[in-house]
Amino acid sequence: MSTHGADLQLSPPTDTLSSVGEVEALKRIFPRLPASSGALLGPGDDAAVVAAPDARFVVTTDMMIHGPDFRLAWSTPHDLGWKAAITNLADVAAMGAVPSALVVAIAAPLDTPVATLEGIADGLRDACAAHAPGTGVVGGDLSVSNTLTLAVTAFGSLEGRKPVVRSGAAVGDTVAVAGELGRAGAGIWLLFAEGTSVLPTRPDKTAAPASEQLPEPEGQPDAELGRKLREQHPELVEAQLAPTSPLDAGRRAGTAGATAMLDVSDGLILDAGRIALASGVSIEFLHDAIEAEAESLRALDPVVGAQARDFVLCGGEDHAMLATFSSGAALPEGFRMIGVVTERAPGHPLVTVGGEAYVRPGGWDPFSDWNGATG
Numbered sequence: 001m002s003t004h005g006a007d008l009q010l011s012p013p014t015d016t017l018s019s020v021g022e023v024e025a026l027k028r029i030f031p032r033l034p035a036s037s038g039a040l041l042g043p044g045d046d047a048a049v050v051a052a053p054d055a056r057f058v059v060t061t062d063m064m065i066h067g068p069d070f071r072l073a074w075s076t077p078h079d080l081g082w083k084a085a086i087t088n089l090a091d092v093a094a095m096g097a098v099p100s101a102l103v104v105a106i107a108a109p110l111d112t113p114v115a116t117l118e119g120i121a122d123g124l125r126d127a128c129a130a131h132a133p134g135t136g137v138v139g140g141d142l143s144v145s146n147t148l149t150l151a152v153t154a155f156g157s158l159e160g161r162k163p164v165v166r167s168g169a170a171v172g173d174t175v176a177v178a179g180e181l182g183r184a185g186a187g188i189w190l191l192f193a194e195g196t197s198v199l200p201t202r203p204d205k206t207a208a209p210a211s212e213q214l215p216e217p218e219g220q221p222d223a224e225l226g227r228k229l230r231e232q233h234p235e236l237v238e239a240q241l242a243p244t245s246p247l248d249a250g251r252r253a254g255t256a257g258a259t260a261m262l263d264v265s266d267g268l269i270l271d272a273g274r275i276a277l278a279s280g281v282s283i284e285f286l287h288d289a290i291e292a293e294a295e296s297l298r299a300l301d302p303v304v305g306a307q308a309r310d311f312v313l314c315g316g317e318d319h320a321m322l323a324t325f326s327s328g329a330a331l332p333e334g335f336r337m338i339g340v341v342t343e344r345a346p347g348h349p350l351v352t353v354g355g356e357a358y359v360r361p362g363g364w365d366p367f368s369d370w371n372g373a374t375g
Contacts, residue, residue, distance in 0.1 A: 008031060008032055008118075010115040010118050010119065011028060011113070011114040011115045011118060012115070013113050013115060014113075015113065015114045015115070016110065016111050016112060016113055016114065017108060017109075017110055017111075017112050017114060017117075017144070018110035018111060020114055022142055024114075025114050025117060025142065026142060028114055028117075028118060029114075029117055029118060029121050029142075030043055030044075032118055032121035032122055032125060033104075033121050033124065033125060033136065033137040034124060034125040034128040034129060034135065034136035034137055035136040036050065036100060036101040036102075036134070036135060036136030036137070036138050037100075037134035037135075037136070038050050038051045038053075038100040038101055038134070038155075038157075039051075039101060039136065039138045041138075042136075042137075042138050042139070043137065043138065043139050043140070047139065048101070048103070048138035048139040050100065050101050050138055050155060051100075052157070053157050053159070054157060054158060054159060054160050056157075056158055057155045057156065057157070058092050058095045058097040058155065058156040058157070058158060058163065059153065059154070059155055059156075060088055060091040060092055060153070060154050061088070061151065061152065061153045061154075062084070062087045062088050062091065062151075062152055063149065063150065063151045063152075064080065064083065064084050064087070064149070064150040064151075064152075065147060065148075065149045066147050066148040066149070067147065070083070070241075071191075071221045072148070073221035073222060073223045073226055074191055074221060074223070074226040074241060075241050076119060076123075077115070077116045077117070077118070077119025077120045077122075077123065078119045078120070078122050078123040078126070078242075079123060079241045079242045080119075080120050080123060080150060081119065081120035081121060081122060081123020081124040081125075081126075081127065081150075082123035082124070082126060082127040082242045082243075083123075083127075083241065083242060083243060084104070084120075084123070084124065084150045084152045085102065085123070085124045085127035085128055085131075085132075085152065086127055086131065086243050086244065086245050086319060087152070087243075087265070087319065088102065088152045088153070088154035089127070089128075089131060089132050089135065089154055089245065089247055090245040090247065090250075090263040090265070090319040090321075091154065091263060091265075092154050092155070092156035092247075092250075093156070093245065093246075093247040093248075093249070093250030093251065093263065093321065094164070094250050094261050094262045094263040094321060095156065095158070095163045095164055095165075095250070095254075095261070096158065096161055096162075096163060096164035096250055096251060096253060096254020096255075096258065096261065097156035097157055097158045097159075097163070097250070097251070097254070098132075098156055098157050098158075098159060098251055099128075099132040099135040099154055099155070099156045099247065100134070100135055100155050100156055100157050101135060101136060101137075101138045101154070101155040102124065102128070102135065102136065102137045102138070102152055102153065102154050102155070103137070103138060103139050103140050103152070103153040103155075104124065104137050104139075104140035104150065104151070104152050104153075105140050105141040105142075105143070105150070105151040105152075106120065106140070106141070106142055106143075106148075106149070106150055106151075107142075107143045107144060107145035107147075107148070107149045108142075108143075108144065108145060108148050108149075109144070109145065109146055109147075109148065110144055112148065116148075117142075120150065121137075123242075124137060131244065131245065131247050132247055158254075159251075161254050161255065162254075163254075164250075164253065164254050164258045164259075164260065164261040164323070165260065165261075165278075166260050166261075166262055166274055166275050166278040166279065167260065167278040167279050168259040168260040168279060168324070169259050169260040169275050169276070169278075169279035169281050169283075169324040169341045170259060170279070170281070170324075170326070170341060171281055171341055171342060171343045172326075172327040172340070172341060173259055173260075173324040173325060173326060173327060173340070173341040174324065174325045174326075174327060174329070174331070174337055174339075174340060174341075175272070175283055175284075175285070175322070175323075175324055175337070175338055175339035175340060175341060176322075176323055176324070176325060176331050176335040176336060176337050176338060177264070177268075177320050177321065177322050177323075177335065177336060177338050178246045178249035178253070178320060178321040178323075178332075178334040178335045178336075179244075179245060179246040179249065179264075179318060179319065179320030179321055179334075180239065180318050180320060181264065181268060181293050181297070181311075181312045181315070181318055181320055182293065182294070182297045182304070182308060182311035182312040182315045182318065183235060183236050183239035183240075183297065183300070183311075183315075183318055184236075184239040184240040184243055184315060184316065184317035184318045184319075185240075185267070185311040185314065185315015185316055185317065185318070186236045186239075186297065186301070186303075186304045186307075186308075186311045186315060187233070187236040187237040187238070187239050187240030187241070188240045188315075188317070189307075189311070189315075190229055190233055190236060190237060190303065191221070191226060191229060191237065191240065194225055194229055233301055233303060235300050235301055236300075236301055236303070236304075239317075239318065240317060243317060243318065243319055244319075245263065245318075245319035245320070245321075246320065246321055246334055249321045249332065249333075249334045249335065250263075250321050252332040252333060252334065253321060253323045253325075253332055253335070255332070256325065256329070256330070256331075256332040257325070257326065257329065258323040258324065258325055258332075259323075259324045259325060259326060260275050260278075260279055260323065260324045261321060261322065261323035261324070262274060262275060262321075262322055263319045263320065263321055263322070264316065264318050264319065264320045264321075264322050265316060265317055265319060266316045266317075267313065267314035267315060267316040268285075268312065268313050268314065268315075268316075268322070269313050269314050269351050269353075269358050270314065270316070271316075271322060272285070272322060272339075272350075272351045273350040273351050275322070275324065276341075276344070276350040276351060277350055279341075280344060281341050281342065281343065281344050282341070282342045282343065282344045282345075282348055282349065282350055282351065282352065283339055283340075283341055283342070283350065283351045283352075284339050284340050284341075284342050284351075284352050284353075284355070285313075285338055285339040285351065285352065285353045285354070286337075286338060286339050286340070286354070287353065287354030287355075289336075289337065289338040289339065290309060290312060290313065290338065290353055290354070291309070293312045293338070294308040294309040294311075294312050295308070297311060297312060313353065313358060314358075321335075323335065324341055
């Protein structure tokens with residue numbers, strides 16, 4: 001595991017981007033960034049040069065914007081860098097590829113402490129070291145904006161394999177998942193329920209009955225409340241603020257001949273529906289399998305209570321690997337069966353649970369779900 005830059009001290013809080021300028025800020029950030037084993041030419045020139053071992057790259061981009069995607073009251077700069085890395089690395093892994101390099105662009109207000117960007121760099125470094133050794137930052141950009149924004153582009157190698165796409169699922173295939181379900185959704189629910197003035201709701205965005213509602217303090221996101229929640233419910237809140245992902249499960253699934261795959265970032269129902277739509281099929285989640293997932297979540301932290309099933313089905317941001325495999329094929333290490341692929345009949349829903357449609361909203365859509373006033 002790389003410790004490149006791990007012993008560097010953070011800049012004093014009085015050093016802001018406007019006081020030190022771009023050149024000095026980059027000079028302080030560069031030594032903290034993880035190095036890529038595939039970089040032939042890294043940061044410092046107009047563009048990087050990265051080796052392409054099998055003449056192809058898997059490429060993905062994801063943005064994180066203060067407000068819709070994170071709150072500085074709850075997330076540390078290290079959290080932001082970590083989450084930005086994992087979010088993109090999981091997309092690469094979901095294609096059956098092995099991550100190799102990142103390009104990172106950051107836009108920040110002028111009064112942003114340089115230490116904030118250093119913390120982001122540290123989070124990128126530590127996430128890569130823990131989950132994708134050899135993956136590093138090969139370049140990027142730094143600019144000014146009224147809103148702190150991170151944009152990460154990730155590259156990966158298929159190592160000679162075919163990419164695993166969403167459109168390959170066939171009737172009779174086994175639906176399986178590697179990783180955790182529901183934790184991150186429960187974590188953000190806790191943060192909003194206790195740390196803001198927003199009324200507690202179910203993860204499907206319908207109001208929870210009074211018996212299920214948590215206390216409702218007044219005010220905007222509160223850093224101290226966030227810290228307390230992180231201490232009291234670490235498995236749930238950590239899964240939201242600094243998630244993990246079974247990245248190697250993506251490679252194993254690709255090697256084992258997975259017919260379709262994606263990472264669960266927007267909710268199990270919504271993401272399974274994407275596979276079903278692309279493949280021209282329906283997906284049936286098994287009642288007992290979903291109940292087992294919900295019971296596992298309740299056992300981890302009883303605070304989720306009766307809403308555990310909803311968190312499993314539509315919580316999102318767990319970055320588990322959801323894949324389909326030919327009927328009868330042995331599942332790769334780390335995968336467990338949770339459903340089957342069925343024929344799509346006219347008027348039949350894309351996804352069912354125990355033979356019934358899941359009628360509640362099944363995940364996160366930033367254009368319909370983001371509320372600029374309340375989050």
